[in-house]
Structures are given as C-alpha cells and as structure tokens.
Amino acid sequence: MKTIYVLGYNNLGADFWESHLTFNEENRVLFFRNGTSMLKHLQHQPDLIIVDDYFCEEPPEDHNFADVKIGLGIMASHIPTFFFSPKFSGKARKSLKMKHYYSSLDSSMLEFLNKRIVDLSIEKVAA
DSSP states (O other): OEEEEEEESSHHHHHHHHHHSOOOTTEEEEEESSHHHHHHGGGGOOSEEEEEOTTOOOOTTSOOHHHHHHHHHHHOTTSOEEEEOGGGTTOOEEOSSSSEEEEOSOHHHHHHHHHHHHHHHHHHHHO
16 A cells, blocks of 8 residues: 655645545545644655645644745655645756655646556555
C-alpha cells in the first residue's frame, strides 16, 4: 500500500483533490487541515505529498505555507512533493536537490501528478 499526504487548509481542497486525482484502493490518502499535524506525521514516511496553498486560511497557531515548505525541505527532501500555490503561477519548477515540484494548478501539472500516483501503484505491483 502506498501512502499519500494531502495538506489543504480548507474543505475545498479535499473535495478538489478527490475529484481530480487518480486515487484507488491501493493508495492510502490522508488529508490534513493544518501543517503542524502533517509535519508531525512525517515519521510514517509517505510515498508522495501534496501541499495545496489555494484558498488558504492558516490558523495563527499553525505552520504557514512557507514554514511547511522549509520543514519538508529538511525532513522530506527525498519524498516526491508537489506544492500548489497561486504564487507559482507562470513559473512552475522542480527543485534540483530535492524531489519537490512547485506550480500553480494547471492541467499539465495535474496530469504529471496523476502519472506519479499511477507510478506508485505500478511500483507496488513490481515489488
């Protein structure tokens, strides 16, 4: 079983990701509503992480998008991680040192992300 973490600071994110991604029964998907909780769960080593900064309403006591980005860079640089934010509109990129992708929400990046999720399932079958 492959585990995917999705961090979205509101209910809109969970609904969006459930309807736009290729999750199946072979994927265990955990949705987090705050960065603090997701960072604490990194000890369980997910196979893929999605961080959604759209319509973000971070509680004052929570880790914000920048904090989560730094924390994942330190604790999860080896895990494929997709950061989606309007801040990255028109400038999608991949970190050269880490398996981290930065993009706005567009169809080509969603297609690429779905391919990575399918690849996770294929890796399970091949193992």
